[in-house]
Amino acid sequence: MRIGELSRRAGVPVPTIKYYVREGLIPGGERIGPNQARYDEAHIHRLKLVRAMVEVGKLSVATTREVLSAIDSPGSSLHEVLGIAQAAVTPQVTASDRAGWTLAEQVVTELVARRGWVVKESNPARQALAQLVVTFRDLGQDDLLGVLEDYAAVAERLAAAELAAIGHREGVDSKVEGAVLGTVLGDALIGAMRRLAQADASHRAFEGAAGRAPDPAAR
Amino acid sequence: MRIGELSRRAGVPVPTIKYYVREGLIPGGERIGPNQARYDEAHIHRLKLVRAMVEVGKLSVATTREVLSAIDSPGSSLHEVLGIAQAAVTPQVTASDRAGWTLAEQVVTELVARRGWVVKESNPARQALAQLVVTFRDLGQDDLLGVLEDYAAVAERLAAAELAAIGHREGVDSKVEGAVLGTVLGDALIGAMRRLAQADASHRAFEGAAGRAPDPAAR
DNA sequence: GGATTTTGGAGAGATACACTATCCATGTGG
DNA sequence: CCACATGGATAGTGTATCTCTCCAAAATCC
Numbered sequence: 001m002r003i004g005e006l007s008r009r010a011g012v013p014v015p016t017i018k019y020y021v022r023e024g025l026i027p028g029g030e031r032i033g034p035n036q037a038r039y040d041e042a043h044i045h046r047l048k049l050v051r052a053m054v055e056v057g058k059l060s061v062a063t064t065r066e067v068l069s070a071i072d073s074p075g076s077s078l079h080e081v082l083g084i085a086q087a088a089v090t091p092q093v094t095a096s097d098r099a100g101w102t103l104a105e106q107v108v109t110e111l112v113a114r115r116g117w118v119v120k121e122s123n124p125a126r127q128a129l130a131q132l133v134v135t136f137r138d139l140g141q142d143d144l145l146g147v148l149e150d151y152a153a154v155a156e157r158l159a160a161a162e163l164a165a166i167g168h169r170e171g172v173d174s175k176v177e178g179a180v181l182g183t184v185l186g187d188a189l190i191g192a193m194r195r196l197a198q199a200d201a202s203h204r205a206f207e208g209a210a211g212r213a214p215d216p217a218a219r
Numbered sequence: 220m221r222i223g224e225l226s227r228r229a230g231v232p233v234p235t236i237k238y239y240v241r242e243g244l245i246p247g248g249e250r251i252g253p254n255q256a257r258y259d260e261a262h263i264h265r266l267k268l269v270r271a272m273v274e275v276g277k278l279s280v281a282t283t284r285e286v287l288s289a290i291d292s293p294g295s296s297l298h299e300v301l302g303i304a305q306a307a308v309t310p311q312v313t314a315s316d317r318a319g320w321t322l323a324e325q326v327v328t329e330l331v332a333r334r335g336w337v338v339k340e341s342n343p344a345r346q347a348l349a350q351l352v353v354t355f356r357d358l359g360q361d362d363l364l365g366v367l368e369d370y371a372a373v374a375e376r377l378a379a380a381e382l383a384a385i386g387h388r389e390g391v392d393s394k395v396e397g398a399v400l401g402t403v404l405g406d407a408l409i410g411a412m413r414r415l416a417q418a419d420a421s422h423r424a425f426e427g428a429a430g431r432a433p434d435p436a437a438r
Numbered sequence: 439g440g441a442t443t444t445t446g447g448a449g450a451g452a453t454a455c456a457c458t459a460t461c462c463a464t465g466t467g468g
Numbered sequence: 469c470c471a472c473a474t475g476g477a478t479a480g481t482g483t484a485t486c487t488c489t490c491c492a493a494a495a496t497c498c
Contacts, residue, residue: 002495004444015487018447023485028446035446035493045358052354054485058310061485079425086414091277098230117419125414132408135271139264141400143384148408150380154373155412159420161369165362167424181360183417187410189351190370194405195305195344197374200336201382202398206298221466223473234458237476242456247475254464254475273456280456 003029006039010047017047025050025065049177057184063088067184071176078176083120085180089187090124093131104133107145115152162186222248225258229266236266244269244284268396276403282307286403290395297395302339304399308406309343312350323352326364334371381405 007014020026026046029037053059053067070076070084108129112119119126136144166178226233239245245265248256272278272286289295289303327349331338338345355363385397 002445013487014445016485019486021446022448031446033446033494035444035491036495037446048357052358056350056354077425079421082417082421086418090411090414112415115416115419117415118422119415119418123415123418125411125418128407129411129415131275132404132411135275135404136400138267139271139396139400141397143387144381144397144401147377147380147384147401148412150377151409151412152416154377155409155416156420158366158369158373158413159416161366162363162417163420163424165366168362177358178360178363179421181355181358182363182366183414185351185354186413187406188347189367190374190409190413191406192309192344192348192351193367193370193374194377194409195309195402196331196336196338196342196348197334197371197378198301198381198402199305199338199342199344200334201375201378202298202301203337205382205386206296221474232458233474235456238457241477250475252465252475255466256475 001039003037003039006043006047010044010051012047012051020047020050020061023061023065025061025068049181052181053184056188057089058188059089059184067180071180078172078179081176082179082183083123085183087124089184090128092124093127098134098138100134100137101130104130104137107133107148111148111152115156158186158190220258222256222258225262225266229263229270231266231270239266239269239280242280242284244280244287268400271400272403275407276308277407278308278403286399290399297391297398300395301398301402302342304402306343308403309347311343312346319353319356320349323349323356326352326367330367330371334375377405377409 001009003014003017006012007017010017012020017026021028026043029039029043031037050064050068053064054061059067066088067085070081070088073081076084105126108126111129112126133145133148136142162182163179166175166182169175169178220228222233222236225231226236229236231239236245240247245262248258248262250256269283269287272283273280278286285307286304289300289307292300292303295303324345327345330348331345352364352367355361381401382398385394385401388394388397
């Protein structure tokens with residue numbers, strides 16, 4: 001097919017496809033003439049993958065390219081690819097020497113140790129978590145840090161469930177893509193789910209007939 | 220204090236503070252002259268709050284303003300404020316009539332019903348979740364949808380833990396701020412935690428020499 | 439077979455966002 | 469007294485993600 005059909009089938013404007021090709025997110029079509037190229041089903045899938053990461057997963061084009069190149073890299077283990085994908089999607093923290101930073105890193109280290117997790121020192125998620133600890137402290141929300149244990153337990157369960165799901169698959173490529181998508185789209189997934197559960201919990205705690213009745217004057 | 224000290228104490232450049240005031244994220248100082256204004260501790264806290272949402276929570280300035288105005292609005296119940304904050308942080312889905320959209324919405328509705336959740340039809344997290352379902356389907360990752368139940372169960376637990384932590388507080392304002400911060404920073408928190416847990420799970424599944432003993436901390 | 443549309447490729451332009459920089463009349467602090 | 473800070477407004481910067489424009493060659497329509 002040519003670019004017009006590719007555009008229609010994938011639901012992506014032609015100029016955007018050209019842009020993605022320029023940016024190296026998707027390969028160009030097979031050249032069959034000075035101004036003709038042919039695209040196939042693989043291009044459609046790749047394009048959908050890019051759109052999923054960019055639109056749904058909210059990754060930047062640059063980050064998407066990194067993740068895709070990890071997926072493409074031959075001879076990498078699933079573990080390695082996941083590491084690269086994780087590093088790519090984890091926002092880099094500007095390591096400011098704000099007060100309490102060392103303490104926060106210690107909190108993270110202890111949490112990881114308590115869980116028995118094996119996580120590289122270089123894993124950027126450590127800094128991301130430490131930054132959150134610092135932020136909560138800084139805002140006087142220390143009591144919210146008590147939920148860290150819950151979050152850790154829950155994260156463990158999610159990771160296990162996800163890996164189990166892709167473990168059933170055949171073929172390394174399929175596993176890799178599944179794992180990376182789980183990483184990228186999983187953030188949005190748990191986010192949406194958390195909001196639904198929170199809306200219900202909030203309703204139950206503050207609006208339901210069982211709890212304290214809301215202040216009628218507050219409306 | 221004047222703006223210079225505010226800048227130092229909060230770790231935010233002066234021009235940025237001015238920008239935030241212009242954008243209505245923080246109130247201007249108390250005017251005490253044609254070109255003099257005074258700021259106090261409340262301004263510091265507000266500024267830190269803004270930075271937490273913008274830098275750590277990755278909210279846009281516009282979204283941050285929405286959330287803050289919800290916090291500020293007097294006479295709103297905690298439930299209402301949470302609803303506004305949720306709507307603000309949930310990315311709006313461009314309701315395309317892509318194939319399978321109706322089916323995806325039905326999946327969401329059934330999930331919510333199965334959980335016994337009380338969630339408004341208008342809650343944007345429904346669409347966000349439906350979009351994720353569509354995306355997974357579109358990419359041929361249907362088997363990953365099996366983990367939806369796990370995510371739902373886990374989200375329920377997190378929401379309960381968070382509300383419980385906040386429930387111990389005194390004062391509505393404090394509860395509101397805690398709940399909103401939980402919503403906004405919770406996304407980053409579960410994200411970081413997920414990556415740590417996933418790194419460990421991946422290590423265990425693909426790198427470990429042998430199966431390890433079950434984690435003593437897991438429950 | 440001629441008119442119209444599409445194509446590939448590349449550079450320039452558009453738009454949005456979150457700051458920064460500059461200016462200047464007015465204050466403050468040493 | 470005087471360098472420096474302040475508040476307020478306007479303009480400019482850098483980044484990111486497209487989107488537009490151009491052109492000759494190719495394809496499609498009638």
